[in-house]
Amino acid sequence: MPLLRGGRASAKLQGAKPYKFRSWWDGFLEVDRHLPLDQTIARIVHTEILSCAPETSVRDAARRMSMARCSSILIVEAGRPVGIWTERDSLSVDLSDPTALDRPISAVMSAPIKTIHQQATIGDAGILFRLEGVRHLVVIDDSGRATGIVSQTDVIMRHGVEHFLMLRRVGSALRRPMLVLPATLSPAQAAARLNEARADSAIVEGGTGGLGIITERDIVRLIGGTAPPPATIDALASRPLVTIGCDDSLLAARTLLEARRIRHVGVIAADGRLDGVLSFSDILATLQYEYVHRLHEALIERDEALLRARHDLSVARKVIDASLDGVMIVNSSFQVEFVNPSFTHLTGYSPEEIIGNNPKVLKSGRQSESFYRDLYDSLARFDHWQGEIWNRRKNGEIFPEWLTINVIRDEDGDVSQYAAIFSDISERKRTEERIKNLAYFDVLTGLPNRRLFIDRLQLALANASRYNHVLAVMVLDLDLFKRINDSLGHGIGDQVLVEIAGRLSRCLREGDSVARMGGDEFTILLPQIEQIETAARLAERLLTQIKQPIVVNDHELYVTASIGIAVFPDNGPGIEALIKNADTAMYRAKDIGRNGFQLYSPAMNARSFERLSMESALRHALVRNQFRLVYQVKVDLISGRMSGVEALIRWHHPESGLIPPTEFIPLAENMGVISEIGEWVLREACRQCRHWLDLGLPPVRIAVNVSALQFHETDIPDVVGRALRDTALPPQFLELELTESVLMQRVDEVAEVLRDLRTMGVRISIDDFGTGYSSLSYLKKMPIDALKVDRSFIHDIFNETGSVADEGASIVSTIINLAHNLKLKAIAEGVETIAQADFLRARGCDEVQGFLVSRPVSGEDLISLFDRNLLPAGTEM
Numbered sequence: 001m002p003l004l005r006g007g008r009a010s011a012k013l014q015g016a017k018p019y020k021f022r023s024w025w026d027g028f029l030e031v032d033r034h035l036p037l038d039q040t041i042a043r044i045v046h047t048e049i050l051s052c053a054p055e056t057s058v059r060d061a062a063r064r065m066s067m068a069r070c071s072s073i074l075i076v077e078a079g080r081p082v083g084i085w086t087e088r089d090s091l092s093v094d095l096s097d098p099t100a101l102d103r104p105i106s107a108v109m110s111a112p113i114k115t116i117h118q119q120a121t122i123g124d125a126g127i128l129f130r131l132e133g134v135r136h137l138v139v140i141d142d143s144g145r146a147t148g149i150v151s152q153t154d155v156i157m158r159h160g161v162e163h164f165l166m167l168r169r170v171g172s173a174l175r176r177p178m179l180v181l182p183a184t185l186s187p188a189q190a191a192a193r194l195n196e197a198r199a200d201s202a203i204v205e206g207g208t209g210g211l212g213i214i215t216e217r218d219i220v221r222l223i224g225g226t227a228p229p230p231a232t233i234d235a236l237a238s239r240p241l242v243t244i245g246c247d248d249s250l251l252a253a254r255t256l257l258e259a260r261r262i263r264h265v266g267v268i269a270a271d272g273r274l275d276g277v278l279s280f281s282d283i284l285a286t287l288q289y290e291y292v293h294r295l296h297e298a299l300i301e302r303d304e305a306l307l308r309a310r311h312d313l314s315v316a317r318k319v320i321d322a323s324l325d326g327v328m329i330v331n332s333s334f335q336v337e338f339v340n341p342s343f344t345h346l347t348g349y350s351p352e353e354i355i356g357n358n359p360k361v362l363k364s365g366r367q368s369e370s371f372y373r374d375l376y377d378s379l380a381r382f383d384h385w386q387g388e389i390w391n392r393r394k395n396g397e398i399f400p401e402w403l404t405i406n407v408i409r410d411e412d413g414d415v416s417q418y419a420a421i422f423s424d425i426s427e428r429k430r431t432e433e434r435i436k437n438l439a440y441f442d443v444l445t446g447l448p449n450r451r452l453f454i455d456r457l458q459l460a461l462a463n464a465s466r467y468n469h470v471l472a473v474m475v476l477d478l479d480l481f482k483r484i485n486d487s488l489g490h491g492i493g494d495q496v497l498v499e500i501a502g503r504l505s506r507c508l509r510e511g512d513s514v515a516r517m518g519g520d521e522f523t524i525l526l527p528q529i530e531q532i533e534t535a536a537r538l539a540e541r542l543l544t545q546i547k548q549p550i551v552v553n554d555h556e557l558y559v560t561a562s563i564g565i566a567v568f569p570d571n572g573p574g575i576e577a578l579i580k581n582a583d584t585a586m587y588r589a590k591d592i593g594r595n596g597f598q599l600y601s602p603a604m605n606a607r608s609f610e611r612l613s614m615e616s617a618l619r620h621a622l623v624r625n626q627f628r629l630v631y632q633v634k635v636d637l638i639s640g641r642m643s644g645v646e647a648l649i650r651w652h653h654p655e656s657g658l659i660p661p662t663e664f665i666p667l668a669e670n671m672g673v674i675s676e677i678g679e680w681v682l683r684e685a686c687r688q689c690r691h692w693l694d695l696g697l698p699p700v701r702i703a704v705n706v707s708a709l710q711f712h713e714t715d716i717p718d719v720v721g722r723a724l725r726d727t728a729l730p731p732q733f734l735e736l737e738l739t740e741s742v743l744m745q746r747v748d749e750v751a752e753v754l755r756d757l758r759t760m761g762v763r764i765s766i767d768d769f770g771t772g773y774s775s776l777s778y779l780k781k782m783p784i785d786a787l788k789v790d791r792s793f794i795h796d797i798f799n800e801t802g803s804v805a806d807e808g809a810s811i812v813s814t815i816i817n818l819a820h821n822l823k824l825k826a827i828a829e830g831v832e833t834i835a836q837a838d839f840l841r842a843r844g845c846d847e848v849q850g851f852l853v854s855r856p857v858s859g860e861d862l863i864s865l866f867d868r869n870l871l872p873a874g875t876e877m
């Protein structure tokens with residue numbers, strides 16, 4: 001078919017190159033890979049609608065379409081679209097009937113028309129085109145008025161099809177055989193042929209200007225024209241025929257059509273022949289399948305994404321609901337939008353109570369303005385804040401929380417919400433506090449411990465040296481506190497310590513501090529004093545407070561303390577020296593009688609040196625055979641004869657001379673050597689007693705002191721048994737003197753030990769009776785033989801002027817009666833005067849011991865005291 005010969009079309013083709021566009025690469029760059037399905041159709045709608053009234057003639061409607069180069073016209077009645085007439089409809093017009101063109105357009109229009117709301121999305125439009133099988137949708141507003149028109153072409157061609165068009169060849173889009181009409185046909189015949197072939201264009205050949213093309217649009221122009229229709233289509237055909245190569249891309253074809261504002265283009269095969277006509281609708285048809293397919297995929301994708309999002313949301317929601325942390329979402333106007341159940345649990349506010357409110361109801365008032373300024377500053381700069389904050393629960397309780405706030409921003413970067421996540425850290429705080437307390441405070445008394453005291457002292461010393469202050473450190477140690485512990489048990493001892501701690505604290509001024517260093521030792525820091533007297537006065541006050549009776553579990557206890565004071569800078573440059581010197585002063589206070597205080601003086605160091613050297617000498621005293629025993633007689637108050645002797649230890653120190661037991665026995669107890677010494681005393685006493693027996697002297701019972709520590713540390717019946725065996729002393733000649741404190745601990749065990757001793761034949765007496773805390777019920781349980789009335793009571797029988805002191809006398813009488821009531825012997829110690837002896841005899845006391853009869857003497861010297869009346873002349877026998 002000589003289609004390509006001659007004419008403008010062939011000339012164009014012969015001119016070699018079909019129409020070429022920018023490179024594929026450029027096209028590729030333009031690719032919009034995503035169908036903007038979620039965008040409203042407003043972006044692609046044609047708002048300039050070509051419209052006419054229903055009574056408009058077909059001719060007029062066609063004319064308007066031609067002029068506007070529109071493919072359709074909307075028929076509007078009273079503002080509402082009632083139908084549409086398109087180029088395709090023009091082919092049905094009988095051009096041979098002149099009246100057909102004068103008919104109202106309403107008679108030939110398509111109705112009803114398909115509409116879509118202007119807010120619908122492009123995706124919605126795509127679906128509607130497919131469902132309704134139409135190519136145009138009228139866009140309407142809320143009131144149903146037409147606001148524009150959208151065609152399937154617009155949807156398909158303008159959005160995201162470039163990459164597809166670029167990859168498709170023009171040749172692949174030719175869907176139907178090309179319709180070729182002779183130029184001699186009349187327009188009506190041509191229209192009928194087009195209609196019949198369901199073609200929207202045809203090639204016109206054989207005409208005067210070479211190949212031409214006739215389209216639906218030409219028919220519309222014809223209908224709307226004022227001039228009479230030409231006799232043949234030769235005059236109607238458009239020339240030259242614009243062409244494109246069949247291997248060019250559909251994208252190139254589309255661009256060409258748009259650039260030329262035409263709707264058909266001839267397609268030239270590789271061999272140069274005209275192969276067909278490619279129309280816009282061919283491109284559309286090619287795209288349609290792809291488009292619909294992609295639309296489908298996109299919709300599925302969207303649904304899946306939606307489902308995923310919903311799922312993710314529901315997972316997130318579940319996590320948030322189950323979270324132990326409180327979650328609160330606040331909008332940009334600071335109104336609470338959301339809270340989770342933990343929020344309600346932690347704050348007490350239900351969602352109904354808090355949502356819509358400002359979160360400041362949670363404010364505790366504990367944080368400063370600057371705290372909140374920093375918080376908001378951090379949110380503004382970093383979109384994030386994290387830290388500790390105190391908030392208030394609904395019930396008013398204030399609690400610490402660990403809070404994280406994240407700023408949530410919208411697509412434009414504006415703050416849309418604040419997400420706050422918090423946990424209650426009260427428990428953590430309490431634990432931290434507990435740990436801090438354990439590290440710095442004494443668990444029993446709640447006072448600062450040594451570590452905190454040292455810290456404070458360090459700080460106070462730095463201040464004192466910077467500002468030339470005088471500072472004082474006191475070391476306070478309770479006197480004979482061990483006796484309370486030993487006799488009443490640690491439980492009561494602890495309560496005493498707590499009470500003392502309270503009394504000490506109450507005596508101090510603000511800024512001063514008291515600490516428990518351990519055991520019964522306390523330290524006091526006065527960081528700034530005007531003069532040393534201030535510290536001395538405080539020490540006096542403390543001593544007065546301490547010696548007030550303490551009642552614990554029905555026990556009325558009397559405690560005293562000894563205090564040592566050292567001051568900075570005079571008594572030491574630093575912590576160690578000050579504490580050591582205050583300690584030395586405290587020992588000095590003890591040495592000179594307890595219940596007092598001493599200010600440190602350098603001479604005291606010499607004493608503490610003495611103490612150290614005594615300790616070391618004591619360790620060697622036993623092996624170096626430096627101990628001796630002396631014996632003091634006990635006299636029967638009726639017969640005046642020796643009823644027994646008490647062995648008393650002496651230490652012959654090679655340099656210091658004779659050291660009394662009151663000085664070294666406590667030291668030996670502290671050093672842990674008391675049991676060894678005690679065992680030596682026991683054996684030596686038994687040996688001596690055996691010796692007297694062997695000398696043929698009248699049998700006498702020997703009493704040996706056993707310290708409480710020794711009693712509890714060793715197996716006394718065993719030690720005693722061995723001593724008796726080794727010295728061959730019959731047990732009935734041995735008596736053990738125990739202090740009251742021995743009886744008060746582990747009562748049942750002690751009673752059993754005493755029973756064992758009694759079973760062996762050994763006698764038991766209670767020494768220094770009246771100075772301890774023994775209770776009658778304990779006494780009754782114990783298998784004992786005698787009570788020794790402490791010499792302090794004997795001393796108090798008479799006052800300075802020599803007359804009977806009521807109180808002193810009645811105490812002694814009471815103890816004697818008590819002993820007798822318990823079927824025990826009463827023995828008075830420290831009897832120095834005849835008057836005391838007479839008084840005691842008159843009260844029924846059984847025996848006496850004291851300087852009145854004899855001082856303690858050596859075993860040899862004692863021999864002279866056997867078998868005679870030892871009571872001095874003048875006692876009323």
Ligand SMILES: Nc1nc2c(ncn2[C@@H]2O[C@@H]3COP(=O)(O)O[C@H]4[C@@H](O)[C@H](n5cnc6c(=O)[nH]c(N)nc65)O[C@@H]4COP(=O)(O)O[C@H]3[C@H]2O)c(=O)[nH]1
Nearest residue numbers: 648649660661662681705706707830831832849850851852
């Ligand atoms: N002012 C005065 N004092 C008198 C009088 N008569 C006796 N004394 C003293 O009173 C103390 C009596 O012994 P104690 O009450 O058992 O008190 C003893 C006893 O508790 C302890 N002690 C002595 N020897 C030993 C021992 O071998 N072992 C143990 N564990 N303690 C011992 O040392 C304490 C003191 O013993 P000493 O210094 O020997 O003091 C003795 C004795 O010398 C007097 O009329 N007036």
